[in-house]
Every structure is written in structure tokens, then in C-alpha cells.
Amino acid sequence: MNPHMWANPATRRNVATLKADGIAMVGPNAGEMAERGELGLGRMAEPLEIVAAAENLLRDAGAGKPACRQTRDRHLRPDP
Secondary structure (H helix, E strand, O other): OOOOHHHHHHHHHHHHHHHOOOOOOOEEEEHHHOOOOEEEEEEEOOHHHHHHHHHHHHHHHHHHHOOOOOOOOOOOOOOO
16 A cells, blocks of 8 residues: 555554454555655565564464454355
8 A cells, every 4th residue: 555545544444443353464664665756654564574473473373362363254166
């Protein structure tokens, strides 16, 4: 996302709801965007930052905290 999307009140409300529900998030980071000339909050976290966050979640799961949550059943059908 870019800074304008992260500044949107709906995005801020949705992120606040997810965090209040205990969902871990990585990023967004501040810096230069993929779009030319864009700068601000919205940059994807660096790969090593994402890996570190995943490792922490998995470590917490070993301590009895849930690492992943499924919000609904998924029914997969094979392609015809």
C-alpha cells in the first residue's frame, strides 16, 4: 500500500480492529515506495523483518500461544 491508503480512516479502523483481536502485523514501514517519487508510511517490511516476526510467532506457539488462526472453513473442489 502507499501512504495515502494507510492514511485512509477505514484502513486505520480495520488495522486497529485486527490488532485488538490479537492479530500480529509486520509493517508497514516508512520509506521510499515502489511508485516513483512516493515516500512515507506504507512500504513493505524487509524480508528479514518478516522472517524474524514469523520466527517469534512460531516460538510463541511453542509456549502455548496460537500462531495461526483460521477464520472459516475452506472447502476446496478439484478443477474439472
